[in-house]
Amino acid sequence: TQSTRPQRLLGAVQQNATRGDPRSVVKTIDQFCKHKEWAMNVGDEKGCILDSVVSELNPATVLELGTYCGYSTVRIASLLPPHARLITLEFNPHFAAVARQIIAWAGLQDKVLLVEGASGDWIPKMKEQFGVKTFDLVFLDHWKDRYLPDTKLMEECGLLRKGSVLLADNVVCPGTPDYLQYVRNSPRYNSQYFRSHLEYTKAEDGLEKSVFLG
Numbered sequence: 001t002q003s004t005r006p007q008r009l010l011g012a013v014q015q016n017a018t019r020g021d022p023r024s025v026v027k028t029i030d031q032f033c034k035h036k037e038w039a040m041n042v043g044d045e046k047g048c049i050l051d052s053v054v055s056e057l058n059p060a061t062v063l064e065l066g067t068y069c070g071y072s073t074v075r076i077a078s079l080l081p082p083h084a085r086l087i088t089l090e091f092n093p094h095f096a097a098v099a100r101q102i103i104a105w106a107g108l109q110d111k112v113l114l115v116e117g118a119s120g121d122w123i124p125k126m127k128e129q130f131g132v133k134t135f136d137l138v139f140l141d142h143w144k145d146r147y148l149p150d151t152k153l154m155e156e157c158g159l160l161r162k163g164s165v166l167l168a169d170n171v172v173c174p175g176t177p178d179y180l181q182y183v184r185n186s187p188r189y190n191s192q193y194f195r196s197h198l199e200y201t202k203a204e205d206g207l208e209k210s211v212f213l214g
Ligand SMILES: CCCNc1ncnc2c1ncn2[C@@H]1O[C@H](/C=C/CNC(=O)c2cc(-c3ccc(F)cc3)cc(O)c2O)[C@H](C)[C@H]1O
Pocket: 040, 041, 042, 065, 066, 067, 068, 089, 090, 091, 092, 095, 117, 118, 119, 120, 141, 142, 143, 144, 146, 169, 170, 173, 174, 198, 199
């Protein structure tokens, strides 16, 4: 049977990256996407902005919406302090299976909880199922029309506290106009745009960092 792109990406990691070395996993995926097949990972340019936000925040509890192959999961988890936890939601079983193997190859499985299912179903269960009080950081990188409804859902479920940071990928390309309008005009957020480029291309894209004001 034909392999899928995520399976070919996993193969590249297993052949070229060093087990237990997150940086080599990240580098391998970026090389694969630059020279072999483009894939919708946040990539190295926006990834450096992601890294700086994570390092500056030093979060204890992180939520990622949209694992895909686990590239940003590995980037984030590799920067977390020992007892910090990253919960990442992926509703496609095939992508979840590939991501689990990539996260394990990087040696980060003890810091990451990959939950297979839809954000709309799992966000309301975060407290009771995983003992989450609030998230220090949320990385949004799933379907672009779900950023706004899921942000409102997180507010309603009391998962954000004063100072919680939302970091959203692709606010220019493919674009998340309703989400941007909301976080930039709501008095409950302080929003900042980090201009960059769409992964592995010269097209403009960027990350929006929005601090919840409570
Ligand atoms: C009800 C479901 C919601 N709840 C959900 N709950 C759990 N998991 C969810 C949910 N919704 C989606 N997912 C998962 O997240 C992933 C989806 C990721 C989506 N990402 C993009 O579409 C994108 C496109 C481009 C792009 C740019 C330019 C181009 F020309 C082409 C492509 C670039 C980028 O950086 C991009 O991140 C994964 C595929 C999908 O199974």
